[in-house]
Amino acid sequence: MMKSLGAKTLIYPAPVLVVGTYDKAGKPNVMTASWGGICCSQPPCVAVSLRKATYSHANILEREAFTVGVPSETHVKETDYFGLVTGRNADKLAAAKLTAVKSTLVDAPYIKEFPLVMECKLVHVTELGLHTQFVGEVIDAKADESIIGNSGAIDIKKLKPLVFTPDTQDYYGIGRYVAKVFSAGKDV
């Protein structure tokens, strides 16, 4: 029996992303965002939505660039902190004892200790309401060697990304392998 839950955004799983930016003065900032995802294969683009009130929002418009980092479960504490505090008055990276690295490709920093990052050039801005959607073209993706499997591709069981649950606001991990894409459905 289907039950109405009202007008809610209930996409499962939602990712846990850390957006890296520079402010006008060149101070690196990071914030956690779960409103986002892949949005185009060619050119390769990802989207993140931020509230206008955030410090990162102005930074992206100023620098026309951002990075999207994917933290591991091991950094859940630091990742959650990046969503709790504004970078307007705090140096979040120093507080979390993590290191900002300047991208050589776009005008934005990323976190050295996180295993996966995409360096993005801003290509679209859409005002949707409370959130503004920023679409970035991925200029390069970088991964720590420790999360790359034998095939040369990222191994999700080594990456251990966090899952955000929109309705209960919890973090979960990734579970077991289920099936191969473009294969499991061949005998329907």
Added chain:
Amino acid sequence: MMKSLGAKTLIYPAPVLVVGTYDKAGKPNVMTASWGGICCSQPPCVAVSLRKATYSHANILEREAFTVGVPSETHVKETDYFGLVTGRNADKLAAAKLTAVKSTLVDAPYIKEFPLVMECKLVHVTELGLHTQFVGEVIDAKADESIIGNSGAIDIKKLKPLVFTPDTQDYYGIGRYVAKVFSAGKDV
């Protein structure tokens, strides 16, 4: 040591969504999409990106509406099939022995047997390149009672959504509870 992987969209986890539409003649169609996510809280909006070549692309523009369903692991075979075949020449729902239900709120169908659906009115269309991004305002979300926990919210361990891995193209499940959002980082 960070290694360059080239310009790739590597957001983890990516969701596995089933987009429901009607064609001009009123035939229901469904297709699987992993390029998407939540993009605004107020008004509540979700985004899905589809290639222009898909049958669903034209359907969304024609009807200015779509639904976003979240399948459980139990329907991985049917879900994968919906991404393998075009609805131009096939009745995918009949082939998969699943039932289309007409939304009473928007001009689009959803799958009766899937545990979670959002009924969306089209509000933005952005041409990004190979993919077009469709932003839909969620008019209502509906969930099967079987996935609602004691708190009245969706229990992700009952929903059992699929995770898509962009680099290896596999389906995974959801793992263990890790931490509470806006809480785990309080002692940084």
